[in-house]
Amino acid sequence: MSKSDLIAYAAALPKAELHLHIEGSLEPELLFKLGKRNNIDLPFKSVDEIRAAYEFSNLQDFLDIYYQGMSVLRTEEDFFDLTMAYLNRARADNVRHAEIFFDPQGHTERGVPFDVAISGISTALDMAKVQFGMTTKLIMCFLRHLPEEDAFETLKQAENWLDRIEAVGLDSSEVGHPPSKFERVFKAARERDLKLVAHAGEEGPPEYVYEALDLLRIDRLDHGNRSLEDTVLVERLVKEEMTLTVCPLSNLKLCVVNDIKNHPLKRMLELGLRATVNSDDPSYFGGYMNDNFKAVIEALDLTREDIKTLAKNSFAGSFLSDGEKRAQIAAVEMV
Numbered sequence: 001m002s003k004s005d006l007i008a009y010a011a012a013l014p015k016a017e018l019h020l021h022i023e024g025s026l027e028p029e030l031l032f033k034l035g036k037r038n039n040i041d042l043p044f045k046s047v048d049e050i051r052a053a054y055e056f057s058n059l060q061d062f063l064d065i066y067y068q069g070m071s072v073l074r075t076e077e078d079f080f081d082l083t084m085a086y087l088n089r090a091r092a093d094n095v096r097h098a099e100i101f102f103d104p105q106g107h108t109e110r111g112v113p114f115d116v117a118i119s120g121i122s123t124a125l126d127m128a129k130v131q132f133g134m135t136t137k138l139i140m141c142f143l144r145h146l147p148e149e150d151a152f153e154t155l156k157q158a159e160n161w162l163d164r165i166e167a168v169g170l171d172s173s174e175v176g177h178p179p180s181k182f183e184r185v186f187k188a189a190r191e192r193d194l195k196l197v198a199h200a201g202e203e204g205p206p207e208y209v210y211e212a213l214d215l216l217r218i219d220r221l222d223h224g225n226r227s228l229e230d231t232v233l234v235e236r237l238v239k240e241e242m243t244l245t246v247c248p249l250s251n252l253k254l255c256v257v258n259d260i261k262n263h264p265l266k267r268m269l270e271l272g273l274r275a276t277v278n279s280d281d282p283s284y285f286g287g288y289m290n291d292n293f294k295a296v297i298e299a300l301d302l303t304r305e306d307i308k309t310l311a312k313n314s315f316a317g318s319f320l321s322d323g324e325k326r327a328q329i330a331a332v333e334m335v
């Protein structure tokens with residue numbers, strides 16, 4: 001099969017997206033529109049100027065701009081518009097199921113109530129189910145650069161919304177903020193029957209992945225790239241069938257890899273890891289789901305079987321029920 005046939009095959013497959021920050025899907029055009037609607041002064045004069053600022057040499061460079069960008073999100077309608085725009089875009093890439101992160105502390109810190117953010121997002125998720133049959137789950141992330149007490153406060157604010165929240169996650173600046181800092185709040189989330197995920201091994205060392213497994217007791221690992229530095233850890237992740245939500249274009253933009261040709265995705269599959277492909281913050285990193293597949297197909301020696309495995313892994317690693325997983329995986333096999 002030629003590369004272009006493989007790209008078309010990947011595009012046509014039903015897929016799940018398991019690593020997507022809704023605030024990272026804020027396109028410059030919508031950012032401007034919401035800035036105007038809310039009378040917020042922006043340091044950028046044009047969409048081109050914003051896009052030109054999207055050059056990062058590490059995670060923190062990106063996070064500084066990401067938190068600045070989300071300042072235009074103020075009302076329930078803003079969160080609804082943001083979420084609806086992502087869901088429509090994902091649908092065009094044959095994403096049939098999405099498990100979406102949001103960063104409530106990025107909003108409550110600015111005086112936007114928790115309920116405003118989650119109401120707007122939830123209404124859009126409900127509408128996508130009714131309008132085009134897309135299933136979704138919501139994952140509430142704690143910002144790891146903030147103290148654990150703030151995460152506890154966020155969990156408290158979420159109390160009335162627990163039927164809408166599938167899991168808690170851990171994101172933001174990784175190095176210097178190990179998973180162990182959040183052991184107690186993850187335990188509290190587990191006691192509320194929430195699933196658990198965490199970013200680990202994006203910039204942080206393999207020790208952070210061990211902490212996420214042993215102390216946070218995660219159900220799924222976000223990124224996990226640096227696990228490959230430790231063969232014992234890799235063996236464990238394979239044995240435990242841990243899903244890794246890998247984000248190729250994000251890894252390139254944030255210099256986790258120096259060239260997409262050196263991306264470890266193929267190696268992860270060869271090692272037997274349950275890797276998946278995801279877009280992370282598509283507006284900032286240059287692409288949605290199918291752009292990520294295209295980038296790795298062009299750069300790596302992925303076979304048709306590899307691509308099928310990635311799509312099946314995305315459903316197997318999701319928080320759908322066993323029956324829903326089986327149905328989606330059967331749909332992958334039929335393409």
Ligand SMILES: Nc1ncnc2[nH]cnc12
Pocket residue numbers: 021024059066171172173199202250280281
């Ligand atoms: N890739 C990423 N890593 C850590 N925190 C994030 N927040 C949004 N995107 C992130």
Ligand SMILES: [Zn+2]
Pocket residue numbers: 019021171199222280
């Ligand atoms: Zn992420």
